[in-house]
Amino acid sequence: MERKRGDLFFGTNGPENANIVIVGEAWGQEEQRHEQPFVGTSGNELDRILSEAGINRADCLATNVAAYRPPRNDFYTMFRPKTSSEPRVRGLLPGPEVQSEVSRLYSQLLAHSRKVVIGVGNYALWALSQYSGSAVVREKDGRPVPLDLQTWVPSGIMDYRGSMLFCDPIYPNPELLKTPFLPIIHPAAIMRAWSNRAVTVHDLKSRVPMALKGDWRPRPEPTYWAPPSHRDGVNRLRYWRAKASSNRLTLACDIETARGLITCIGFADSPSFAMSIPFVRKRDDGSFDSWWSPDEEAELLSEIRALLGHPQVRLVGQNFIYDTQYIQHWLALTPELDFDTMLAQNILFPGTPKDLGYLSSLYCQYHWYWKEDHKEWNLSGTVEQLLRYNCIDCARTWEVADSQRQLITSLKMEAQMDLKMKINRLCLRMMNKGVRIDTRRRAELLMALDEASSGLQSDLLHIIPQDLVKPGSDTRWFNSSQQKNHLLYEVLGLKRVLHRKTGNTTGGKDALRELEKRYPELSGLFTRLDYMGSVANTSRVIRTPLDRDNRMRCSFNPGGTETHRLSSSENAFGRGTNLQNLTKGEEE
Numbered sequence: 001m002e003r004k005r006g007d008l009f010f011g012t013n014g015p016e017n018a019n020i021v022i023v024g025e026a027w028g029q030e031e032q033r034h035e036q037p038f039v040g041t042s043g044n045e046l047d048r049i050l051s052e053a054g055i056n057r058a059d060c061l062a063t064n065v066a067a068y069r070p071p072r073n074d075f076y077t078m079f080r081p082k083t084s085s086e087p088r089v090r091g092l093l094p095g096p097e098v099q100s101e102v103s104r105l106y107s108q109l110l111a112h113s114r115k116v117v118i119g120v121g122n123y124a125l126w127a128l129s130q131y132s133g134s135a136v137v138r139e140k141d142g143r144p145v146p147l148d149l150q151t152w153v154p155s156g157i158m159d160y161r162g163s164m165l166f167c168d169p170i171y172p173n174p175e176l177l178k179t180p181f182l183p184i185i186h187p188a189a190i191m192r193a194w195s196n197r198a199v200t201v202h203d204l205k206s207r208v209p210m211a212l213k214g215d216w217r218p219r220p221e222p223t224y225w226a227p228p229s230h231r232d233g234v235n236r237l238r239y240w241r242a243k244a245s246s247n248r249l250t251l252a253c254d255i256e257t258a259r260g261l262i263t264c265i266g267f268a269d270s271p272s273f274a275m276s277i278p279f280v281r282k283r284d285d286g287s288f289d290s291w292w293s294p295d296e297e298a299e300l301l302s303e304i305r306a307l308l309g310h311p312q313v314r315l316v317g318q319n320f321i322y323d324t325q326y327i328q329h330w331l332a333l334t335p336e337l338d339f340d341t342m343l344a345q346n347i348l349f350p351g352t353p354k355d356l357g358y359l360s361s362l363y364c365q366y367h368w369y370w371k372e373d374h375k376e377w378n379l380s381g382t383v384e385q386l387l388r389y390n391c392i393d394c395a396r397t398w399e400v401a402d403s404q405r406q407l408i409t410s411l412k413m414e415a416q417m418d419l420k421m422k423i424n425r426l427c428l429r430m431m432n433k434g435v436r437i438d439t440r441r442r443a444e445l446l447m448a449l450d451e452a453s454s455g456l457q458s459d460l461l462h463i464i465p466q467d468l469v470k471p472g473s474d475t476r477w478f479n480s481s482q483q484k485n486h487l488l489y490e491v492l493g494l495k496r497v498l499h500r501k502t503g504n505t506t507g508g509k510d511a512l513r514e515l516e517k518r519y520p521e522l523s524g525l526f527t528r529l530d531y532m533g534s535v536a537n538t539s540r541v542i543r544t545p546l547d548r549d550n551r552m553r554c555s556f557n558p559g560g561t562e563t564h565r566l567s568s569s570e571n572a573f574g575r576g577t578n579l580q581n582l583t584k585g586e587e588e
Helices: 029-034 041-052 096-110 122-128 187-192 194-212 230-246 294-308 320-331 341-348 356-363 373-379 383-410 414-433 439-463 481-491 509-518 520-542
Strands: 020-024 060-064 116-120 133-136 152-155 180-184 223-225 249-258 261-270 273-278 280-282 288-290 313-317 337-340 555-557 567-569
Touching (some): 020 096, 020 122, 029 041, 041 187, 041 194, 060 096, 116 122, 116 194, 122 152, 122 180, 187 194, 223 230, 223 383, 230 249, 230 273, 230 294, 230 313, 249 320, 261 320, 273 383, 280 383, 294 313, 294 320, 320 337, 320 414, 337 341, 337 383, 341 356, 341 383, 341 414, 356 383, 373 383, 383 414, 414 555, 439 520, 509 520
Parallel strands (some): 020 060, 020 116, 313 337
Antiparallel strands (some): 133 152, 249 261, 261 273, 555 567
């Protein structure tokens, strides 16, 4: 049936009364020609993804946030510039056409009962949930966006994809609030980063059947003690210890930290129960006070230490080598970790994300992204919000670990996991012992690096005087990424090099090497800039402060790379550095 502009369902395809509604962003060239969504290249890819997930596209109503083709296919051009005095709507400045189209979208959704709405991409996440972020678009396809066109664009789909949410329209409507909402990555983005395809199929295959059955939230809801009373906390810790004495007990553990302190410690014995014990409360001025009386805290700490040190407790954690550093420092105890979910992902699927939010989306039956909640506590939230966040961390870690164990067993990868856990324990010993530094040689190197840096700075200012880039600036152009990019691409007019991940203009080390290939006549400039970066980087590493025993204590991560080599960084207390920044010593 042909639909005309002005009709409620103009610009859609599929049955109007469909249980499943797919909401895209805006039209591309093919969509404009057909006046229908998802009929171009990305639409064909969406069809394949839906088919692999067991969803028949013909059974779905497909629509868009806006049934228009934006100028140059840039949806942000349909939003007001950031200089507008209009109030922002969920961080954006929608123009009149967008506002009208969003209202029409809500009417389409409300015209019939829906089982689930699938939001495709960031603009659908913005229109149908409260969870999108925003950022100013300053560059497009490597070219600066003029100031009068710069505006806010939505973000967050990579975090919230696969989340089991409910529609939350911009213009409140109680009926829509009851409708399950599943955000997924846009197929156009998948074609730019093919690694995102498998998780999108997973999101659809695992979540849509649950929505169709009305199974969108766990029943009953998980129980979180956030916080427990003093007596309940002590009794639960003793209960777990007694239970472990008669049979091995799996507990997930996680801590939250701030200002060098453990703010709370959480435990979960299943996906349905977790408890978070606070140690601090926030004063009105933002400072911390103790949550408990001295006697209450002493009793809780005694029980926590006894539980963490119990030989029958199988402790699971997420990147628990970080937590262990704090537990060692404040509780004088080294807990024996049985299983780490981050390390398990590293051996199961090397090269894929390993953060807990991502793992939850893959391994938990019910998933919605919650990691932003911690930021709220840091800004203005209550300690109770932090404790609930900590409880969710623990419960999700427990469920992820349980699923990963089963997968490791089915794939016969127990030996690999055992080896990874042994390496994890070795890394902890290395972190505690530290690297001994020859302080005399360190001082000699710093003097030589300072001399080399002075020479390079003199050469670079002779080749390109500061006044040619930004007259009067206190920061030399080679010490400012913005000034360096301005020199390379505006003053010298070189062909832009784009960052392979962000797509933004870059003048980093890889870009300098690419520019040297294109413009060999400027190799003296590029070589000096490259050396300047290496000298500055090496100097920062060597200047890293040492502990009192002249040792450098770094954090070593056995699961940080897809090649399984160790990576290093600052430790949990801000000491140490990434030792892999050190050069080979073979440079001229």
